Amino acid sequence: MRAIDFSKYTQKELLSEINKKRVIMDHQLLFFIEEGCYEVTINNEGFHLDKGSLTVILPTAELCTTYISDDLLIYILSSRSIENSDSINKSRSFEYFYEHPVFIIERTCYEDILKYMKLFTSLADKSRPPACCTKAITLLSYSLEFYIRNYCLSKLKRNGMDTTNPYFYLYHDFIDDLKENIQEQRHVSFYAEKQAIHPKYFSHLIKEFSGHSPKYWITIELLYLCKNLLLGSDLSIKEISDKLNFSHIAVFSTFFKNNTGVCPQTYRETSQKYRLLDQLDDSSIHLEQP
Known part of the structure; x- marks a missing residue:
């Protein structure tokens, strides 16, 4: 497009x-x-x-x-x-x-x-x-x-939803920790340890509150970072892999393909055809009005 x-x-x-x-x-x-x-x-x-x-x-x-x-x-x-x-x-x-x-x-x-x-x-x-x-x-x-x-x-x-429920704050503390550490830490045990909770019980509490396991949220957050870098940066696939601390570019490619169905390079090349780009100058704001 x-x-x-x-x-x-x-x-x-x-x-x-x-x-x-x-x-x-x-x-x-x-x-x-x-x-x-x-x-x-x-x-x-x-x-x-x-x-x-x-x-x-x-x-x-x-x-x-x-x-x-x-x-x-x-x-x-x-x-x-x-x-x-x-x-x-x-x-x-x-x-x-x-x-x-x-x-x-x-x-x-x-x-x-x-x-x-x-x-x-x-x-x-x-x-x-x-x-x-x-x-x-x-x-x-x-x-x-x-x-x-x-x-x-x-x-x-x-x-x-009872926001006084400790699960509510446990979940949001987990999300805050996840955003701060996602590039280096992708193991549930790391986030459970920060809350001083056994990993299995931690996973149970997060899933009970949010409907999804910690592993799901870790994957979503990491995949989101991958897509953002593939779409919005000029970094090479290897540079993105290194930036997100994958042990090898092959590990990065496997993770991405398992979760999207395509390899990073294919996603980047295909997505370029469909990106919605606005070419506004610095002085304008895109706010369409009736």
Whole structure:
């Protein structure tokens, strides 16, 4: 797929441009629907989205829009053009959004996020001096991310998750440790030892809380790093293998192929055809407005 210059498209034209085409994200996107609906697959899982739907699309996600209603009004916020605004994928929230990229928000939250989007739109007005708006846009993106994280946490509480449960903090401490040490440590025993818990019991507690074993989360986090480096860097396959501390490039290739079905080089070459690239200049922000 050819590179797309976002600045040349309205939100409807952009989605039409990528309609029924496989796209691999190399940065974070946030979709927020004000009116209408559309259908999309994210990592081969289908979603029907309408008013009140909020979608967080993380880097390396595979995206394909399959249907767009005629009355669709959607805001699309790209982290590519906002300094340091892709921190969701660098935080413990990554695991939540990895498994729940789409969620329906309540009316109060809908109105709050709509206000955020209109503020972004106002700040991104081409007539404004870029230097005056850049910092405000960055700070506003941090505020929006905090709001979304807080909303998700409160929703989990209402759905019966007891955040006073020690398992809750055990899991999030594990995720924090994992993000800090994933390049050097891939053994469950290492993370269990940091919590002073026997590995088997540690695995039981993490799976009981999150629905997945520690090994699953270790694999997901490591695979995510691999894809990010293959998509977003000029490092060679061997350099990526070394950077992630695989003992040999063959071990790296085997790990990657076992979890994706293709070798690293094939993934990189194939993905280049489908990357969704925005060619914005430094002064612009990609926020499609109705």
